Structure formats: structure tokens, C-alpha cells
Amino acid sequence: MATVVLLKVLHYVSLFLAGGLGVANVMLFKNHQKAGMPPAPPVQKTMMTLARLGLIAIVILWLTGIPLTYKVYGSFDLGWPFHLKLFGSTVLLAAVAFFNLNITKKAKAGIPPSPKVMKVVPPIARTSLVLVLIGVAVLTTSV
Numbered sequence: 653m654a655t656v657v658l659l660k661v662l663h664y665v666s667l668f669l670a671g672g673l674g675v676a677n678v679m680l681f682k683n684h685q686k687a688g689m690p691p692a693p694p695v696q697k698t699m700m701t702l703a704r705l706g707l708i709a710i711v712i713l714w715l716t717g718i719p720l721t722y723k724v725y726g727s728f729d730l731g732w733p734f735h736l737k738l739f740g741s742t743v744l745l746a747a748v749a750f751f752n753l754n755i756t757k758k759a760k761a762g763i764p765p766s767p768k769v770m771k772v773v774p775p776i777a778r779t780s781l782v783l784v785l786i787g788v789a790v791l792t793t794s795v
Contacts, residue, residue, distance in 0.1 A: 655723060656720065656723050656724060659716045659719055659720045659723065660716075660720065662712060663712075663713060663716040663717060663720060666709040666710070666712040666713045666716065667709075669705065669706075669709040670706050670710050670713065671781075673702045673703075673705050673706035673709065674706055677699055677702045677706070678770075680695060680698070681699070681765065681770045685770075691764055696755075696759060696764060696765070697759075699755065699765065700755055700759055703748070703752050703755055704752060706748055707748050707749060707752050710744060710745050710748055713741070714741070714745065721734075731791070733786075733787045733788075733789075733790035733791040734787060734791050735787075736783055736784075736786060736787035737783070737784050737786075737787030737788055737791065738787075739783060739787075740782070740783030740784035740785075740786075740787060741780070743776065743779075743780035743783070744784065747773050747776045747780065748773075748777065750769075750773070751773045754769045755769075
């Protein structure tokens with residue numbers, strides 16, 4: 653039981669961290685976009701740090717979620733809600749990984765993040781999170 657509790661705590665902390673970092677990054681970009689100016693180099697560096705920490709948090713979610721599934725349920729054969737959650741989690745991981753690669757490439761070239769990428773990634777991330785939450789809500793409801 654102690655293992656499950658530890659995995660859940662790490663899972664939940666990573667979940668909150670990933671969500672907060674994603675929101676912070678989008679807010680930074682949107683405020684600069686509204687002001688009509690690219691983020692200054694220190695802000696770009698902060699955005700890169702937020703994105704990397706977000707990716708690490710999502711990886712920790714996966715690293716804790718897999719053993720949690722086995723410890724709590726015994727298998728991955730949990731029906732469509734669980735598979736919806738996994739699909740949303742996979743899309744989210746892919747979007748955040750792509751975002752990290754893109755901003756790293758741009759930073760090395762000394763240019764601000766691509767507005768197209770900054771416009772496309774947040775809705776993909778939000779949609780994938782909604783899928784995850786729907787999957788979790790249905791999976792953990794026993795009515």
C-alpha cells in the first residue's frame with residue numbers, strides 16, 4: 653500500500669506541475685503576442701525552462717502511471733475509458749515533446765518561438781487533457 657500511495661503522490665504532483673507550467677507558458681506567449689513584441693531573451697529562456705519542466709512532469713506521469721495501473725488494477729485491460737485516457741496522455745506527451753524540440757531549435761538559432769506552433773500546441777494539449785479527464789472520470793466512477 654505504501655508503494656501505491658507514493659506513486660499516487662508523485663503522479664498527482666506531476667499532474668499539477670505539468671498543468672501549471674503549461675498555463676504559465678501560454679500566458680507568457682499570449683501577453684507578448686498582444687503587446688506585439690517577441691519575448692525578450694530572458695523570457696524565452698524562462699519559457700524553455702517551463703516547457704522542459706512540463707515535459708519532465710509528463711514523463712513522470714507516465715513513469716508513475718504504468719506501475720500504478722498494475723498495482724491497483726492488475727492489467728491494462730480496463731475498457732474504453734482507460735484507453736481514451738491513454739490516447740489523450742499519448743497525444744499530450746507528443747505535443748509537449750514537439751513543443752520542446754521546436755523551441756529548443758528556435759532558441760539555438762536565436763529567434764523567438766514560432767507563432768504557428770504556439771497557436772497550435774495549446775489547443776491540442778487542452779483537448780488531450782479533456783480526453784484524459786473524461787477517461788479518468790468514467791473509469792473511476794462506479795455507479
